[in-house]
Amino acid sequence: MPLTVPPPILTPDFGPKADVPSIVKGVIDDIRQNGDAAVKKYSQQFDKWDPKAGFKLSQEKVDEIISQVDPQIISDIKEVQANVRKFAQAQKDHLQDFEIEMSPGVHLGQRNIPIASVGAYIPGGRYPLLASAHMTILTAKVAGVPNVVACTPPIAGQIPANTVAAMHMAGADHIYLLGGVQAVAAMALGTETIDVCDFIAGPGNAFVAEAKKQLFGNIGIDLLAGPTEVLIVADEKADPYMCAVDLLSQAEHGPDTPAVLITNSEQVGRETIQHIENLLPNLSTRELAGTSWKNFGEVILVRDLPSAYALADQYASEHVQILTENPREALTAMKNYGSLFLGANTCVSYGDKCIGTNHVLPTRKAAKYTGGLWVGKYLKTCTYQEVTDDQASGRLGELCARSARAENFEGHARSGDLRAHMLLGRKYDWIEESKPS
Incomplete structure (x- = not known):
């Protein structure tokens, strides 16, 4: 039975x-027709941004901007990027090129080839959101x-120095102050x-997501991200105050963020609601968080934890936080989530x-059908094949010809026939006597 969630917050x-x-x-x-002139027009219209020196930041300008950033922020960026780099490198290390010999003389292989040019959008x-620079740029470089090529918009007509520092330190080859x-x-x-890019990654608002959707096919994209989502599965031993804090931590992303608690404890559910109502008035982002909670917040009471996991799988939420006595149960109990956060020591904000x-x-x-951005998204997994044994190629030719003719592909079949003719001496009516023997 659902519990009601009516925080007294007005919708802006x-x-x-x-x-x-x-x-x-x-x-x-x-932009397709008018290029830079159109880009400049929309930057003025949407961001009130028209830099005389152009949108691209020179190395000298980047250095100047970074020199203004708090040294503690620089240190924190380095530490966070070290974490992102370490995990991305571990992912890459598990993607191995390989070659196998299927049968004598028949070699098949696979290579993971980096995309040549990637565009990273940093909202x-x-x-x-300087953290998005780590996730998109650094992972691509790994x-x-x-x-x-990395783009980020100005904020209220100002250069976002911290974000530029993160973009540069992540390894961006070109940085543009350009948004939307x-x-x-x-x-x-x-x-x-x-320069045109082959692939674009990074989150953004509804307009950015729609642009990626419409341009997909011209270029590849990471995924079509909507509003941030959080779902917590909590048992009777969960701390309702922690549930409330963690739900609001994601609700502040915007006015349309689903924030859902699924629990087998009515007490945990009702106390979580009360804590949220108490916390919201003193939260600096209460307008956004409160709007999301009012319109998209849910607290759902279920019979037991298996029911909670099953319902959470139906939601297939972006972030799923497990606040239960045995949180690692979720690794086998659940299949549909963007990322799992296991236990009270692990919050979505991490x-x-x-x-x-x-x-x-x-x-x-x-x-339900894809994971998130990772190092493999920037790699093309490409196969190759080579047949070095004449007998093997001839036998494949015969197999290919039969398989192709079963599908009425006569041209395909003749490619197989030709190898069987050349290498095994097979006779085919369509091959002229003057052709290779």
């Missing part, structure tokens, strides 16, 4: 709902991507001053900011 007026797909299409079409409209659809379209299509796993994760039930 965000104005009439925009026709996001049409707006995005118009911007993309304009910054509401918050300076994968071996030789060219990473215009940034994504410029990286995907190329302009007079921005994954967002510093622990080392990637925070670009599937939302809107996409966790």
